Amino acid sequence: MKKQKSILAFSGGLDTSVVVKYMQEIHDMDVITVTVDVGQGDNQNKIAKKAKKLGVKKHYNIDAKKEFVTNFIYPAIQANALYQKKYCLATALARPLIAHKVLEIARKEKVSSLAHGCSGKGNDQVRFDNTLRAGSNLPIIAPIRDLNLDRETELKFAKKHGIEIDNVAKKFSIDQNLWGRAIEGGVLENPFNEPPSSAFIWIKTKNLPAKPAYLKIKFVKGIPVEVDGKKLDPVKLIEYINKKAGANGVGIIDHIEDRVVGIKSREVYETPAAICLIEAHSDLEKMVHTKHETKFKSIVDDEWSWLVYSGLWDDPLKDDLDKFIEQTQKRVTGTVKLKLFKGSVRVVGRESRYSLYSHSIATYGKKSTFDQKLAKGFVELWGLQTTEANKFK
């Protein structure tokens, strides 16, 4: 009898390698692996070799870096997307893209099930399951979750089956792409432990430059198009900022995060480009948006971030919010200057042809066109009800 075919989103790491072997041996299936390159920085040939060594039927490698930036990172910048005010959603943004690619190949290969290597404790299972289900009704196999596997058991299983695991993977659980690098596990599981400098590879933590560096970012309709006077293609632009900000110690996030499944976790990230771009973008928005737009959009931004974090990329509400956000970006064109110095980042200048800032209105100088006398009546009416209510105190 012909074996059943399943397709697996494969990173080449511990979890997905264990899953390949498990599906072959316990489920007696043929496994097709798909690796989607979203800027993990991994050697794709090495991953392909690893897949072959594990005995997969076929391996696909898809370079989706550009698509990741234009269809996932750009919307995140426009939404100033920071889950719980801190996390730039690097992993969360990549999962729906990977799932979409898996579905494309699943249709072509006519597989009978879809598989992933997520545990039952994280957010990635929510993102994969829901995005896969939005596009297919094939069953989903998640062996790590189904078997309640822990890291030690996996490492033992890997050893027994001759699966190679690199050294960093032994110390921490890492997930990285162009938008950020998530570092979990090991000594970081005690939230009081300061992350050792060995946890960081993008960001310099010692011997930082003695002089500040500047980043000049030009946005057109909320999209970064030029940095330091250079027009860069989408992927290069993100890489450039990651490198420059990282060299100045900028981009480390360390916070307590609420996972979708209810677990509180300690998360450490390296996200230099995301921090700089979101800081710059939201500053520019404040220059060109009315106070009403600014206030309302922050609610939408928060909801957008939550939907993406919690695996609902394909929910119709996200489409609706996308339309709103796109509409708000019409005037988000201009340049922002950031100062990077010994781990800190600060906006130190901004300009836009759509600026609502008016020097003649704002100045305290002689040439002011703002009639102060008008303020008296306005202030009195503004506080009218507060004044009345306080009479009952």
Ligand code: ARG
């Ligand atoms: N907490 C982040 C998130 O849920 C990062 C997760 C990192 N994922 C991983 N498989 N190590 O998006």
